[in-house]
Structure formats: C-alpha cells, structure tokens
Amino acid sequence: MSVPGGTPMVHVEERGDVAVVRLRHGKVNALDLELLRLITETMDDLRDVAVVLTGTGSSFCAGVDLRRILAGDNEHTDTFLTALSRALLAVFRHPRPVVAAVNGHAIAGGCVLAAAADLRLMSGGSIGLTELRVGVPFPTVALEIIRYAVGPAAHSLALLAELHDPRQAHHMGLVHDLCAPDRLLDEAVDRATRLAAIVPETFAATKRQLHAPAEARITALADQDDVDVRRQWKSDTARTAIGAFLGSLDRAAERRR
Numbered sequence: 524m525s526v527p528g529g530t531p532m533v534h535v536e537e538r539g540d541v542a543v544v545r546l547r548h549g550k551v552n553a554l555d556l557e558l559l560r561l562i563t564e565t566m567d568d569l570r571d572v573a574v575v576l577t578g579t580g581s582s583f584c585a586g587v588d589l590r591r592i593l594a595g596d597n598e599h600t601d602t603f604l605t606a607l608s609r610a611l612l613a614v615f616r617h618p619r620p621v622v623a624a625v626n627g628h629a630i631a632g633g634c635v636l637a638a639a640a641d642l643r644l645m646s647g648g649s650i651g652l653t654e655l656r657v658g659v660p661f662p663t664v665a666l667e668i669i670r671y672a673v674g675p676a677a678h679s680l681a682l683l684a685e686l687h688d689p690r691q692a693h694h695m696g697l698v699h700d701l702c703a704p705d706r707l708l709d710e711a712v713d714r715a716t717r718l719a720a721i722v723p724e725t726f727a728a729t730k731r732q733l734h735a736p737a738e739a740r741i742t743a744l745a746d747q748d749d750v751d752v753r754r755q756w757k758s759d760t761a762r763t764a765i766g767a768f769l770g771s772l773d774r775a776a777e778r779r780r
Contacts, residue, residue: 541572571619575622577623578626583624583627643698645693660755664741
C-alpha cells in the first residue's frame with residue numbers, strides 16, 4: 524500500500540492495510556477552507572484504502588472555524604459551504620471502509636464528520652450538533668448524513684443542540700462502541716482491517732445501497748440548499764448571532780482563567 528505523507532494539517536500514516544488520517548490543525552482542528560480542501564484531497568487520494576479518521580490532543584474536530592466566517596465576505600462563505608459539503612461527502616462516499624476514532628470533542632461540523640464514517644469509536648470528550656445555538660442552518664449534506672447515522676435521534680440531536688458524553692452518544696447510536704483512550708487507535712485500525720477484508724466491490728455496492736435514500740434527498744434538495752441555506756449563512760442576522768456566540772465563548776474562557 525502506498526499512501527501520501529500528508530501535510531502539517533492532515534497527517535497520513537500507513538498501518539498495515541489501513542491509512543490513519545489524523546487531523547492536526549490548530550488547537551481543536553477547526554474546519555476552515557484549507558482543512559476542508561485537504562480532507563477532500565486526502566480521501567480522494569486514498570480511494571482504494573480503508574481509512575481511520577482521527578484527531579489530535581483533546582479534540583477530534585470542534586467544527587466550523589466561525590471566526591474565519593466572520594472575517595470573510597459573502598464570496599468566502601459561499602466557497603466555504605461548497606468545500607464543507609464536498610469534504611463531508613468525500614468521507615461519506617468513500618468506497619472503502621472508514622472508521623472514525625473520536626479521540627475527543629466532536630462538535631457541530633466535527634460531529635457530522637464523524638457521522639460520515641461507517642463505524643464510530645469514541646474514547647472521551649463531548650459530541651453533538653450545536654448549529655442552532657450558533658444561529659446558522661444545516662447544509663442539506665450535513666443533515667442527511669446525521670439522519671442516515673442516527674435515524675429518528677437526528678430530530679433531538681439537531682433541534683435541542685445539546686452536547687453528549689460518550690455513553691450518551693453510544694446510547695443514541697451516534698457512536699458504535701466506547702474505547703479507552705490508550706486503546707482507541709489500535710481498536711479502530713483493527714476494525715478497519717477486518718472491514719477491509721470484505722470483497723471491495725461488495726462492500727462498496729452495499730454502502731451505496733444503504734446510502735441511497737440520503738443521496739436521493741441530497742440531490743432533490745440541492746437547489747433549495749444553494750438558495751436558502753446560503754442566504755441565511757450570509758445574512759446580517761446570522762453574522763450577528765455568530766458574533767454573539769463567539770462572545771459568549773470568549774467570556775466563558777475568561778472566567779476560567
């Protein structure tokens with residue numbers, strides 16, 4: 524197996540027949556335009572390989588880099604939302620097995636990134652969808668991936684915008700198994716190796732069958748998503764809400780010092 528070495532933001536390591544893709548971008552692996560593009564490129568480069576997707580430190584991925592959204596203009600927001608959907612779909616549509624080794628916090632877009640994997644293991648941190656707390660709507664791709672991953676639990680996960688500990692996430696089916704931190708990566712590689720032993724064409728075909736309802740809704744709602752969701756993300760109301768949310772995080776961080 525030949526895999527790329529990656530970049531400072533996305534490191535790729537060969538573990539037998541599995542590629543371990545590790546996000547290591549800043550303190551919390553926040554999703555900005557550059558990281559999203561690298562995730563897409565990396566998954567495309569590894570189309571013939573089973574993948575374990577994991578993070579660094581205390582975070583798997585803390586979601587969208589909202590400060591970059593506020594700093595950019597409407598064109599940047601449009602470009603970002605396109606890159607976000609492409610990165611999520613690159614994981615969701617990967618023809619070989621994908622195991623998410625959720626090593627820590629997986630919040631908002633980070634939660635969706637984990638949900639796009641075929642199998643999810645978690646060792647610590649919190650996980651959940653906080654978009655409604657921020658004040659922005661879900662892109663269709665993100666919501667359909669969550670609906671596929673957890674079924675009816677998507678309703679409360681999205682609308683209540685709560686964070687969950689690993690046991691709660693396991694109970695609702697958001698993660699499949701819990702692991703000790705020192706066993707997480709080895710267990711994820713072992714699971715990916717076992718899935719990779721399935722005939723690749725059979726695995727890919729079954730995956731497409733299972734994904735078909737979600738893919739149909741993504742296609743059907745694409746035009747509406749382009750107009751409605753993007754309009755809301757670019758609105759003054761959303762930018763004000765994002766600013767207020769970031770302000771509350773800053774004040775909370777200040778109190779902890």
